[in-house]
Amino acid sequence: MPRNAEVIRQWKLLLHLDGLAHGRSVDELAAELAVNKRTVWRDLAALQEAGFPLVDDKRDRKTVWRVMRLPLKSLTDAGLSVTEVCSLYMSRALLLTLTGSPFEAGLNSLLKKVQKALSPKTRQFLDELPNVVRVRPEPRKNVSAGYNEMVARLIEASTRRKAIEMRYFSVSSNRQKDYAAHPYVVEYSDGGLYLRAYVPEYDEVRMFAVERIKNIRITDQSFTPVKTVGDEDFDPSLGLGTARPERVVLEFSARVAPYVRERVWHKSQQIDELPDGGLRLSLKVSHDWALHGWVLSWGPHVRVTAPSTLAQAILAMLDDAREFYVPRLQFEPAFSPAASSAALSLPLRGSARSGKRRSVSPS
16 A cells, blocks of 8 residues: 555645646645655656656756656657556556447557557556556447448438438347448447438337347438437437436435435436435426436435426336246245244235235245
């Protein structure tokens, strides 16, 4: 831990100097960073030893320290500062979350160039920063051969505003379907790429998972994008949905209210505090699977107060989930042989739709 704190302090010193065109004296650095002068001298020496281009100049009869640009000229000519290049190197974990996407080769090439521009000692120093950026890989989609070419063609059609004809496997209907569509944009979300496209046959914008597109033909027909989602909000979903947004009101318990407050879930959100420490969250979003899944993820700590159709949909899902578990509880022993008979006969609440009551009993 002491070594970690030292490296972090030295990195902060480098960031501070890199933002100052005319440099700073040791006295000024000590005052601005709230450390003593001896610490500043040690940190400057450590950064120089690590290979960072720190130089001292005379200015107004005093010595000032600054970051020289020349050693990373090939990259800094493009407008990148020393610390920006280093930050890009340290952020490689974030960039590589796109591993498996069509952008993987380009990202790897970029990171290799950045790595080559840094000296071995500089890279060693940066690698000692204690987990500055740690990214937990998210689940990503399995893709087949030809996926990258498919993405390239979709991007081409979207850029040129050319209509496409494609064959697509629809999971909801469990069959392949032919579509004529106007491709708007290719989006990355939830570990995969999606095509947002307007389908004239249905007069609506739909989302298509790229890995489920079987083939595509770019036509000579040009198109002008139209908005069928609602001019006031073209991105209405918490996920990738395109349904017209509606007002949703949710009440969260005091137990989870701090977690809800600390994030912006959607640009339309409004938060009102409740007397018991909970909060009321209002959103204008699509009523789609992304919304349903998000509400269900809060378990017993959220209640839908509007609209009633959403509340009924969530209740139906909870009932369905319970029905899925109850038969298993009936036929698989859930208690040890030493469990009391009273425990084995505890009643479970029945389905809100069937009104039935069940007991847990041994098989």
